Amino acid sequence: MHLSVQKAAFDAGAELNAFSAGVVGAGAVVSFTGIVRDADGTLSAMEIEHYPGMTEAAIGAIITQAQTRWDLADVLVIHRYGRLEPGAQIMMVATAARHRVAAFEAAEFLMDYLKSRAPFWKKEFGHDGATWVAAKEEDESALTRW
Amino acid sequence: MHLSVQKAAFDAGAELNAFSAGVVGAGAVVSFTGIVRDADGTLSAMEIEHYPGMTEAAIGAIITQAQTRWDLADVLVIHRYGRLEPGAQIMMVATAARHRVAAFEAAEFLMDYLKSRAPFWKKEFGHDGATWVAAKEEDESALTRW
Amino acid sequence: MDVLYFAWVRERIGLPREQIDTTAATVMALIEELKAREERYALAFCDLKSLRVALDQKLSSFDAPLAGVREVAFFPPMTGG
């Protein structure tokens, strides 16, 4: 299990390779990378606030849940905080399992829970000032499928 | 769209980074890497045969179907053929989309179709000789969800 | 007791954390106490549906007891990932 909550940028490709190299007996590796998206061309930056201490504990608990539910060879979660420009990578999840279905499902489970159960808050800075990103109804309801 | 059917090994991390760098406006990138798995410690190698010409056409058609079904910023498929040792990377799929659900679903769709609709055949070489990998019932029925 | 505020809760109250001496038995009682204090607290806690609370860094509910709790955190629904 690899968990990092960090301010610094990360190299998703290098992380994926290191993760895959450390895995034994897995036939499937799934990765997800989240990127700051400038939806309507007005975003100058995003700021991610988090709750040090609780963030690591909450993500750790989500990973443990995934490991209980699926037979995973390994799990990786990297999540950044601080100021991020459009195009920057916000976070990354990787899962390794014997078969593809478990690797995919576990990665989606982790993403769904990280979205609304890990203590991060996004603020967007645009031409007309700053706004806190509102939690989406669909992100909350995504949890009901697990 | 990036499609490569090749004998040579590939660097999944470098491919992921190049793919992500080429994508504009995507908030989500999902990747899948398939690895030769030595299930019971008896596999010495795997040989993948394919149907040159049809392979590219079939994968191209599967990608087009995915692009029709989901709003994808880009798609990548790399699939190797020839002799592969345990631990070697067989193939890779990557999808980029605005939101995570489309990126995940499209990657799973591509994998499900590549499994049983792209003309590849796997032969496993072990201590007791060689056997052709049989198609799994579950891989055929996985298609019914799409 | 340490009380922490995040995101717009922090901005409305104007500080990230403070020490509060309270005899409030539940989270809800603490909220009422804070709302009665000053306008900025009333504003931060006006819509409980858009608020979440963690007790000692675990998500909890407004009717949870505060006995033995050392750290209370208030924040909006999380937007990670």
Added chain:
Amino acid sequence: MDVLYFAWVRERIGLPREQIDTTAATVMALIEELKAREERYALAFCDLKSLRVALDQKLSSFDAPLAGVREVAFFPPMTGG
């Protein structure tokens, strides 16, 4: 007409491709013609449930007509990914 064989179909028949002059109207008629030829063909085509066919590189069915087809391929269910 080019006829191609892959995987264990290729191994049973003993060659990857051959040119066949046939008047068979359908894939099924071609299969019957081949089976009547030699034991190794009979063996390769004995279980049609575990066989697939592609006409000009597109998956097809055993009752498909061969008129205008230049390339027929026989192979087991695919195991990619």
